[in-house]
Amino acid sequence: MNILILGAGGREHTLAWKLKQSEKLKQLFVAPGNAGTQEIAMNLPIKPTDFGAIKEAVLEHDIHMVVVGPEDPLVHGIADFFASDPDLKYIPVIGPEKKGAALEGSKDFAKRFMNRHGIPTAAYxxxxxxxxxxxxxxxxxxxxxxxxxxxxxxxxxxxxxxxxxxxxxxxxxxxxxxxxxxxxxxxxxxxEFLSGIELSCFVLTDGENFKVLPTAKDYKRIGEGDTGLNTGGMGAISPVPFADESFMNKVKDRIILPTIQGLKKDKIPYKGFIFIGLIKVGDDPFVIEYNVRLGDPETEVVLPRLKNDLVELFQAVADGKLDSVELEIDPRSATTVMTVSGGYPGSYEKGKDISGLESIKDSVVFHAGTANKNGSVVTNGGRVIAVTSLAENFREALKKSYENVERIKFDGMYYRKDLGFDL
Structure with missing residues (x-):
């Protein structure tokens, strides 16, 4: 099977890395990709929102499935574009149609959806x-x-x-x-402001059936102790230690089931990921927001813990047979530490040489904002490289990630040294 991933960040490199492990994969393409995806797939210089160019590439490269990384193409209706085009309608898109993507595309729509279906969230x-x-x-x-x-x-x-x-x-x-x-x-x-501790919950659904992927906690603020400006995410940990069985049963009963049933009641077809941003207030879960794709950097800790063949899993979503798949999850903890460009999330320079990637041991490197320039890997974004490690607990995994992050060098490089401080 030939698969095209849309996107250019750490999430997309992780998806590519995971799909690449499947024997069912023939060729892998990423549009536009980065220096990391270039090593394991063919990068195509196409914007994820350029639907015309995507159609040309899909037909030219005989693509059998499209996996959408970022939210923009989903909110702009890429799944609808495929469904309504006679040349493309047989090609499954992993990601919801425009109507479902409004869960992320409009905070007001999401709030009204939650109120309508009795899903706990802040008053607004x-x-x-x-x-x-x-x-x-x-x-x-x-x-x-x-x-x-x-x-x-x-x-x-x-x-x-x-x-x-x-x-x-x-x-x-x-x-x-x-x-x-x-x-x-x-x-x-x-x-209203809800006071508690946040976590991310990921659900994969074919519109009828669903699977709950491992929980993760990401760290959004640039500064240690969760201070300073918000970023796209400075690192993540999975599983979340405080999300025990009792808490996750509440999440399933009060949030996940009403979400899936609400989509069906509202006649919103949905095939893909639902990322539920949660906050634990006391012992109870509330929804902060929905996203309609995998999170970043949470993908970098969730997918490495998934033992299933990801091509098989996505095929089950496309066929509406997700109930026939049993999820297999690695019991170990995964952590990822994100290195960022100096000045981020404000203005920063690109094109800085990155060294030390070849010296990483016992961790996986995922490229977030990189490019290949004359055979060298250089910075090409605010968030640059994520280093993911697995170990018996999150502290051991973090130790491994931090040891390897120190082997990476680029001008102005910064990373948070306090991940997991609140666990």
């Missing part, structure tokens, strides 16, 4: 520019901190949490009147 209201005064009034009814979320996609940067009421009102004005996040903040969701 949505506001547009015409409703600014009502927004100010609603903020006045809440206790700090105040949570403001751009409704649309804002590359993971559309959430603002503030302690001061006047600052929160000023921020709401910036988002609605000054288009701080562009079209994404035409509508702003204001919600």
């Amino acid at each position: 209201q949505s506001f547009t520019a015409e409703m600014l005064q009502e927004g100010f009034n609603f903020l006045g009814t809440l206790k700090p901190p105040y949570v403001l979320k751009a409704d649309g996609l804002a590359a993971g940067k559309g959430v603002v949490i503030l302690q001061d009421l006047d600052e929160a009102r000023a921020e709401l004005s910036r988002m609605l009147l000054d288009s701080k996040f562009g079209e994404a903040s035409t509508t702003v969701v204001i919600e």
Whole structure:
């Protein structure tokens, strides 16, 4: 089978690494990919949202399945594009249609979906520019901190949490009147702040059946002790020690089952991943957000613990036969440490030479933001290289990851040295 992965980050390199282990795979393509995917697949210089170019590549390379990494192509309707094209409609896309992708594409849609189906989440209201005064009034009814979320996609940067009421009102004005996040903040969701510890839960569904993948916890802030600006993710740990059987039963009964049943009730066809961002408040789970694809860097710790053949798993999703598959999970812990460019998540330089990759021992290297320049691997993004290790517990796995991260060098390289501090 020939498979095309869309995307260019650590998630896509991990998917490629895992698919490559299958005997059912014939050829693997990644669009546009990075220096890591280039070593194990054929990179195609195509943007994941250029549907016309993707169609040409799919037909030219006799692609039998498309696996969508990032959210943009899903929110823009790549699954619908394939389903409605006579040349492409027989090729399965692992990822939901546009209607289902709205769970990530619109915070307001997701909140309404949760309320409709009784899924526990923070209390909220949505506001547009015409409703600014009502927004100010609603903020006045809440206790700090105040949570403001751009409704649309804002590359993971559309959430603002503030302690001061006047600052929160000023921020709401910036988002609605000054288009701080562009079209994404035409509508702003204001919600109550939930205090607890966060984790990610990943579900794979064929629309009828579902499988719950290992839990993971990622670390979003740039600074140690979870301080500073939000990033795309500085590292991750799987499984999450506090997500015991009793807690996960609550997650399944109160959140996963009502989500799958809600999609069916709302007649939203869904084949692919549902990433549920959870917060544990006391002993109870609440949904912070839905994503409609795998997370990054969580993929780098979840897939290495999956023993199943990923091609077989995706084929079962495409065929609606996911109930016939038993998940096999490695009981060991996995950790990944992300190295980032100096200045990230602000402005940073690209094109810095990366050395030491060949000296990594007993860990797996996943490329996030890299490129190949005249035979050398160079930086090509804010998040650059993730180093994943497996061990009996997360502390041992972290020790291994950190030892190997120290072998990697590039100008301005930074990584957090305190992952797992809150576990």
